[in-house]
Amino acid sequence: MHQKDLRAPDVVIGADTIVTVGGLILEKPVDKQDAYRMLSRLNGKEHSVFTGVAIVHCCTKDSQLDTEVSEFHEETTVKFSELSEELLWEYIDSGEPMDKAGGYGIQALGGMLVEYVHGDFLNVVGFPLNHFCKKLVELYYPPQHEDMQRVKHDSIPPVDTFENLSDVEEGSSDPAQGNEGGGHRRAEAGSGRGQVPAGSQGADSNGTVEITPPFPAGLLELVDGFKASKALFIACKLKVFDVLKDEAPLKAVDIAGKIDASVCGTERLLDVCVALGLLEKTDRGYCNTDLADLHLASDGEYSLHGLAMHSNDHAWNLFTDLELAVREGADAAFGRKAEDPVQSKQTKLQFMRAMHGLTNLTARQVATAFDLSRFSSACDLGGCTGALARALTREYPRLKVTVLDLPEVIEHVPCFQLEGRQTERVSFVPGDFFKDGLPEAELYILSRILHEWPDDKVHQLLSRISGSCKPGGGILVAETVLEEKRPARGSLPASLNLLVRTQGRERSLPEYRRLLEQHGFWDVQLAHAGDRLDVVLGTRASPP
Numbered sequence: 067m068h069q070k071d072l073r074a075p076d077v078v079i080g081a082d083t084i085v086t087v088g089g090l091i092l093e094k095p096v097d098k099q100d101a102y103r104m105l106s107r108l109n110g111k112e113h114s115v116f117t118g119v120a121i122v123h124c125c126t127k128d129s130q131l132d133t134e135v136s137e138f139h140e141e142t143t144v145k146f147s148e149l150s151e152e153l154l155w156e157y158i159d160s161g162e163p164m165d166k167a168g169g170y171g172i173q174a175l176g177g178m179l180v181e182y183v184h185g186d187f188l189n190v191v192g193f194p195l196n197h198f199c200k201k202l203v204e205l206y207y208p209p210q211h212e213d214m215q216r217v218k219h220d221s222i223p224p225v226d227t228f229e230n231l232s233d234v235e236e237g238s239s240d241p242a243q244g245n246e247g248g249g250h251r252r253a254e255a256g257s258g259r260g261q262v263p264a265g266s267q268g269a270d271s272n273g274t275v276e277i278t279p280p281f282p283a284g285l286l287e288l289v290d291g292f293k294a295s296k297a298l299f300i301a302c303k304l305k306v307f308d309v310l311k312d313e314a315p316l317k318a319v320d321i322a323g324k325i326d327a328s329v330c331g332t333e334r335l336l337d338v339c340v341a342l343g344l345l346e347k348t349d350r351g352y353c354n355t356d357l358a359d360l361h362l363a364s365d366g367e368y369s370l371h372g373l374a375m376h377s378n379d380h381a382w383n384l385f386t387d388l389e390l391a392v393r394e395g396a397d398a399a400f401g402r403k404a405e406d407p408v409q410s411k412q413t414k415l416q417f418m419r420a421m422h423g424l425t426n427l428t429a430r431q432v433a434t435a436f437d438l439s440r441f442s443s444a445c446d447l448g449g450c451t452g453a454l455a456r457a458l459t460r461e462y463p464r465l466k467v468t469v470l471d472l473p474e475v476i477e478h479v480p481c482f483q484l485e486g487r488q489t490e491r492v493s494f495v496p497g498d499f500f501k502d503g504l505p506e507a508e509l510y511i512l513s514r515i516l517h518e519w520p521d522d523k524v525h526q527l528l529s530r531i532s533g534s535c536k537p538g539g540g541i542l543v544a545e546t547v548l549e550e551k552r553p554a555r556g557s558l559p560a561s562l563n564l565l566v567r568t569q570g571r572e573r574s575l576p577e578y579r580r581l582l583e584q585h586g587f588w589d590v591q592l593a594h595a596g597d598r599l600d601v602v603l604g605t606r607a608s609p610p
């Protein structure tokens with residue numbers, strides 16, 4: 067829009083709406099069957115409608131377009147009544163669902179499907195007008211410093227129409243103008259969480275007005291984050307999601323009986339799980355969301371139950387030492403940990419379950435981040451349960467993978483070999499990669515290993531791999547690679563996890579490149595393998 071002969075716009079507004087139910091996002095249906103699948107999911111249940119809005123404020127300085135982005139989202143809860151198949155198909159045949167998020171339009175025929183709406187109706191139609199107007203006031207009329215104290219009623223600026231706003235600007239439409247009160251903020255990490263409505267005003271009997279700052283909902287969510295985590299852990303520990311897996315809805319009293327807990331305590335925990343989007347609640351009782359069925363029940367290839375249990379029983383305690391680790395640094399914290407008794411067999415198994423679920427979710431992306439078909443043998447060092455090794459053999463039919471891990475880990479590997487899923491192209495070798503001879507292989511793999519160790523140990527390990535790897539062979543490192551421009555939110559807790567637990571740290575691509583090159587691996591390349599993991603591949607050069 068910003069071209070030589072066109073005036074730059076004052077403001078550009080973008081908005082889009084999605085429907086979510088049970089952890090799934092429903093966009094527009096692609097055909098009638100898809101519309102049926104969506105509407106059946108919504109049938110008789112509550113779901114959420116989210117609209118994300120971005121307001122791009124534009125102004126021209128020295129013929130350059132300057133923009134500032136402000137974002138928010140609005141959530142509305144909608145409940146569908148119990149609808150017959152016949153009614154659903156009649157609605158689908160009307161053609162209305164096809165261009166609507168979630169497959170219905172509340173403002174037209176779709177309104178008849180809806181039992182109730184909690185929140186802004188217009189948000190369900192597609193644009194949260196009320197929140198948007200408050201946001202505009204916040205952007206264009208932020209509270210002045212003196213507004214923060216009690217001010218006379220008649221000193222409140224009138225809310226102009228949108229047209230008047232551009233008149234006021236007189237060439238400078240900077241919403242931060244006169245912003246001593248600091249009400250406007252630039253779009254920043256976290257503000258996209260949206261929960262920053264405009265401040266509120268209240269008049270008292272003297273006609274004076276007090277302006278309170280916007281409610282910091284996102285911040286309070288952070289403050290309470292540990293309570294949500296703990297609720298999830300305990301629901302996992304009590305096997306709530308196992309009890310409800312593939313079951314008809316159950317009442318709190320029945321669930322309490324099955325998990326051997328008090329009815330009042332169970333009911334509260336279940337309601338919190340509903341609020342967290344892990345369970346659904348209807349008149350007939352509680353049932354798992356699809357997310358809980360897939361990831362929180364203790365069985366299944368993609369179960370994260372082990373990770374939740376490891377976090378509850380182990381990481382939770384370690385994090386109580388975070389202050390100490392921050393004050394004293396990783397080395398001191400690790401020294402203290404080294405005095406801990408040796409991990410029990412049970413803890414080891416739990417750790418393996420945690421790694422297994424996590425790795426199953428990312429293994430295929432790691433295996434396919436680069437084309438590895440030129441290798442016929444690989445050695446996964448610290449390969450744990452062999453989850454990545456199995457994904458590699460599935461992708462590369464001629465590849466054989468040896469998994470090397472500590473003897474106390476290899477001992478438990480049979481617990482993770484599902485019927486029919488084992489392959490003779492994966493073998494397991496007990497050993498210590500710092501001491502024992504490394505199995506021969508064309509490709510050496512280090513998945514989530516190097517971040518656990520300080521630089522001297524990383525050099526030691528890379529030097530041993532370099533000694534075993536023939537020219538033309540490769541090294542594949544799977545880690546969260548730090549990038550200045552992509553501060554991955556998900557990697558931040560992991561970074562603190564390393565601080566309290568190990569002497570290691572996450573590293574950037576230039577650091578990995580330097581480390582690998584120092585040990586004779588060249589042509590170092592990076593590929594992303596999903597949200598939380600990156601893959602670095604280097605090739606062993608011929609010795610000079």
Ligand SMILES: C[S@@+](CC[C@H](N)C(=O)[O-])C[C@H]1O[C@@H](n2cnc3c(N)ncnc32)[C@H](O)[C@@H]1O
Pocket residue numbers: 421422425447448449450451454470471472475497498499500512513514515
């Ligand atoms: C964070 S886990 C990563 C597991 C697996 N590579 C993955 O990506 O899921 C680290 C693994 O390294 C193994 N390990 C640690 N020290 C080791 C050593 N000295 N020799 C061999 N394996 C080791 C651990 O037993 C554990 O299985």
